[in-house]
Amino acid sequence: MVEERIPLTVHGMSVSGNCHKVRLLLEQLGSRYRWVEVDSAHGQTHTAEFLALNPNAKVPLIVRDDGRVLTESNAILFWLAEGTPYLPADGWQRAQALSWMFFEQYTHEPCVAVARFIRGWTPADSPRRAELPRLQERAAGALAVMEQHLRQAQWFTGDDYGIADIALFAYSDVAADGGIALDPFPQVRAWLQRVRAQPRFVPMPAVTAEVRARFNAPD
Amino acid sequence: MVEERIPLTVHGMSVSGNCHKVRLLLEQLGSRYRWVEVDSAHGQTHTAEFLALNPNAKVPLIVRDDGRVLTESNAILFWLAEGTPYLPADGWQRAQALSWMFFEQYTHEPCVAVARFIRGWTPADSPRRAELPRLQERAAGALAVMEQHLRQAQWFTGDDYGIADIALFAYSDVAADGGIALDPFPQVRAWLQRVRAQPRFVPMPAVTAEVRARFNAPD
Incomplete structure (x- = not known):
């Protein structure tokens, strides 16, 4: 049995608006993703493990399957939407x-x-x-x-x-x-x-x- | 004598960093532009005339020669830099x-x-x-x-x-x-x-x- 390859992992707090933006767009795009819940209201963005992903100690962020990271909710939206109807071409x-x-x-x-x-x-x-x-x-x-x-x-x-x-x-x-x-x-x-x-x-x-x-x- | 057509007008406060961003990029692009000085530290973004340009009462903004307006310094940078070496294509x-x-x-x-x-x-x-x-x-x-x-x-x-x-x-x-x-x-x-x-x-x-x-x- 081959493990399924998930192209994108989101680290986010589900009830944060900034994080929900990313979930909403991924759902509307029909994309496959993994969600890692991070309780930013209780310090989980300040662990050494998290700071290695984002020294700015904030969610959301996405990690691609090759390990590359993108932070800032609106930059994530822009990247995900490129070439889709959710971002104008003009x-x-x-x-x-x-x-x-x-x-x-x-x-x-x-x-x-x-x-x-x-x-x-x-x-x-x-x-x-x-x-x-x-x-x-x-x-x-x-x-x-x-x-x-x-x-x-x-x-x-x-x-x-x-x-x-x-x-x-x-x-x-x-x-x-x-x-x-x-x-x-x-x-x-x-x-x-x-x-x-x-x-x-x-x-x-x-x-x-x-x-x-x-x-x-x-x- | 024909009046010279200036394609872009910047409304900004010269000593504001957000406004200086726009000047710096325009100078580096070698673009022609007109600069309208707005003293945002002394209320000049709250006049009726200015609010008609930007209801959010902030500089900088740019006005194209057809009257279209773009606000937010970093959105202006993005628009100006599109297709130039100042914004990656990737x-x-x-x-x-x-x-x-x-x-x-x-x-x-x-x-x-x-x-x-x-x-x-x-x-x-x-x-x-x-x-x-x-x-x-x-x-x-x-x-x-x-x-x-x-x-x-x-x-x-x-x-x-x-x-x-x-x-x-x-x-x-x-x-x-x-x-x-x-x-x-x-x-x-x-x-x-x-x-x-x-x-x-x-x-x-x-x-x-x-x-x-x-x-x-x-x-």
Whole structure:
């Protein structure tokens, strides 16, 4: 019996939006991959073994069957999507998709994702909870920029759904976990629904009951 | 007399690293462009006119002669470099370059550039100065990741100098302005020197005397 060759291994935390981006695209591409669960909320990206894969101590990353490593969720999306319908072939459209992906990492994720992390993975008496009002205010600003774009476009990747949508969807879809309301953003809510309706869409796996209880508690 | 057609207009603040990236690449490409100076440190990205160009209120951005706009410094670099020696043609190398460019925006810029902004553009009694020790500590961590890469590679863009080097150079070269010492990072210092030695390299323009005095003052 010959062991099956798996071309790609993902190291990721399933309930991290940055990691879920990679799973969502791989599922939509119908790719075969192995998933190695890494609990980045509890230090597992700081072991010597993990740091040998990524000295920057972050998930997700992918390892090819020859051992080569690629880090940074949005760079992984770009590499996986090359030559597929999830990344436009036109240079200007690709640049616009990348622009939204840099917006996601610089302006969106550091408030939407960080507010969710603080609410779900730090204790109720954590001093970091003092950061929440400011993060939630900045998150609303990022969502307002998305709302404005969506008044004149269906997607962030160009004419069609693609990797910039996946990048922005991941944490926008769980914004409520960070105490961020989507009610003021009807275009964003409609776009989230369009993403969920895409073929082979998979939702982020459920968090633990402990984390869910923290999400449900008031700030 | 026919007015000369300029294909590209850059809106940027000359002494911002994110904006200088775009100038440096355009100079190295030998491209013709017009530069519109925008003082983002004093609110000029929040005028109605500017927000019509970029609702996210950030420089740099480029405007093509047909009015189309592209935002986000690293997306601009990617678009400008497509088909030139500053961006590898190989898909895996491109993805590695993008990985470093996402690292730059997520892990490097938010400490290296923000420490510089606080030291140079906020008053000596600004409460934001309390953020400096933590930002400087995180900056050292980002520089250590770069140092490790440079022990086994000359560049961040692949086999040759290119846009990931430009992206990381911009604020690394002025790290001292943020009170961040490069002494512990000999590989980074040697790489900075290699970048400065590239053909058609242009340094960032000088800051005002007022900002320079703030940089030179102790924290």
